[in-house]
Amino acid sequence: MKELVEYLVKELVDEPDQVRITEVPGEVATTYEVHVAPNDVGKVIGKQGRIANALRTIAKAAAMKNKRKIYLEIIA
Amino acid sequence: MTDNAPLQSVEATGRTIEEAKQRALQLLNATEEQVEWEILDEGNRGIFGVLGSTPARVRAVLKGAVRQAPSEESERKAMAVVNAALRASGLAVKAIKRDSYDCYVELELVGRDAQRFAGPQLDALQYILNIIINKRYDKTVRVLLDVGDYRKQRAEKLRRMALEVAKQVKERGEEAVLDPLNAIERRIIHHTLMDDPDVYTYSEGEEPERRVVISPRKQ
Numbered sequence: 001m002k003e004l005v006e007y008l009v010k011e012l013v014d015e016p017d018q019v020r021i022t023e024v025p026g027e028v029a030t031t032y033e034v035h036v037a038p039n040d041v042g043k044v045i046g047k048q049g050r051i052a053n054a055l056r057t058i059a060k061a062a063a064m065k066n067k068r069k070i071y072l073e074i075i076a
Numbered sequence: 077m078t079d080n081a082p083l084q085s086v087e088a089t090g091r092t093i094e095e096a097k098q099r100a101l102q103l104l105n106a107t108e109e110q111v112e113w114e115i116l117d118e119g120n121r122g123i124f125g126v127l128g129s130t131p132a133r134v135r136a137v138l139k140g141a142v143r144q145a146p147s148e149e150s151e152r153k154a155m156a157v158v159n160a161a162l163r164a165s166g167l168a169v170k171a172i173k174r175d176s177y178d179c180y181v182e183l184e185l186v187g188r189d190a191q192r193f194a195g196p197q198l199d200a201l202q203y204i205l206n207i208i209i210n211k212r213y214d215k216t217v218r219v220l221l222d223v224g225d226y227r228k229q230r231a232e233k234l235r236r237m238a239l240e241v242a243k244q245v246k247e248r249g250e251e252a253v254l255d256p257l258n259a260i261e262r263r264i265i266h267h268t269l270m271d272d273p274d275v276y277t278y279s280e281g282e283e284p285e286r287r288v289v290i291s292p293r294k295q
Contacts, residue, residue: 001192004201009162011157011208051207053284054200061197 001062002032005055005072012051015038029069032059038076045074084138091271093118100136101203111136131271145176150217154181154209156218160164161205167192174222175232194223199258216232231264238268241290251291256281262288 002021002036010016018037034055036044045052052066063070086103090096093115097108104111119132146154151173158171167189175182185193193201202221209217234257241252254265265288266277274293281287 001165001167004161004165004167007161008204008208011161012204013109042146046207048283050283051204054203057200058204061192061195 001058004062005032005034005059008055008058009034009036009044012043013037014043015040027051029071030063031071031073032070034072034074041074041076085135085142087116087133087135088249089119089267089271091129091131093120093132093134096132096134097136100134104136104138106136107140109290111138113137115215129272130235133269145219146179146180146181150214151176151181153213154217154219155183157209157213158183158205158221160199169193171221179216179218180220181217182222185223192225193221193227198226199260203280205234230261234261235268238265238290242269242272245290245292246274249292251289253280254288256285256287258284259286260293265290 002023006019006021006069009021010019013019013036015037018040020035022033022035024033034044043051044055046054052072052074056070059070059072083104086100088096088100088103090099096119097113101108101111114135114137116133116135117130120130135290145151155171155173162169162171162185167187169187169189169192171183171185173181174184198221202219206218209219215250237254241254245252257265262279266279269275269277269290275290276293277288277290279286279288
């Protein structure tokens with residue numbers, strides 16, 4: 001479902017070419033770093049972080065299968 | 077669909093079917109002859125009308141009401157966005173139309189991997205897809221996603237939980253705070269206990285940590 005998150009982020013932003021998702025494996029959790037253009041950060045976070053939280057929920061569902069904890073960070 | 081269009085149908089609850097019907101008529105500002113009834117839940121008066129009681133729920137639809145629905149064009153655009161996202165997931169899942177009414181298109185996710193969407197991720201996906209659809213493609217339409225009868229079962233589970241917790245609240249005389257729920261789910265809890273004379277409900281906290289509190293009414 002990483003691909004699904006990537007697709008959604010690209011549709012949310014104005015500069016889809018700037019979207020890059022990198023997977024950083026760690027001891028206990030995998031971190032997904034979502035890189036977007038500086039002007040697009042707000043569009044991916046949303047009011048009170050609602051959009052970012054929804055993306056996290058989707059990413060978590062993806063990770064459930066592999067029983068891994070995940071973090072999702074949005075980075076300009 | 078405009079906001080001030082007259083109501084065409086309404087759902088109401090009451091301790092009995094009759095009470096629910098009266099309330100629905102009031103809400104619609106209509107008389108018995110002008111509506112058709114759907115009994116959604118016959119309700120259960122429980123023991124002594126208190127323990128384990130569930131409210132009766134009815135739906136009143138004005139006779140001759142035209143069921144509005146999004147245009148075919150809007151539906152097509154909305155479904156295209158949903159299916160493009162699902163294709164991108166690489167999973168064996170796609171969306172098929174189940175129904176459409178008002179500004180909504182109800183879609184069912186089907187396929188070998190559809191069950192992976194049964195959970196909080198269903199609302200999360202629905203939320204983001206609607207933002208994308210409304211911002212980029214069509215302002216007039218909204219999608220509602222479901223997997224099998226996930227929504228129905230989830231609502232049933234929430235209703236049962238609300239009644240169970242309300243019972244404990246009455247026994248202990250102390251309020252109870254539920255786990256965080258989204259707006260639609262919180263509404264189900266409020267609705268279920270609306271007619272209970274011994275408890276009242278309210279929400280507190282900020283999304284996505286907003287929780288329903290079930291509180292005893294002071295004697």
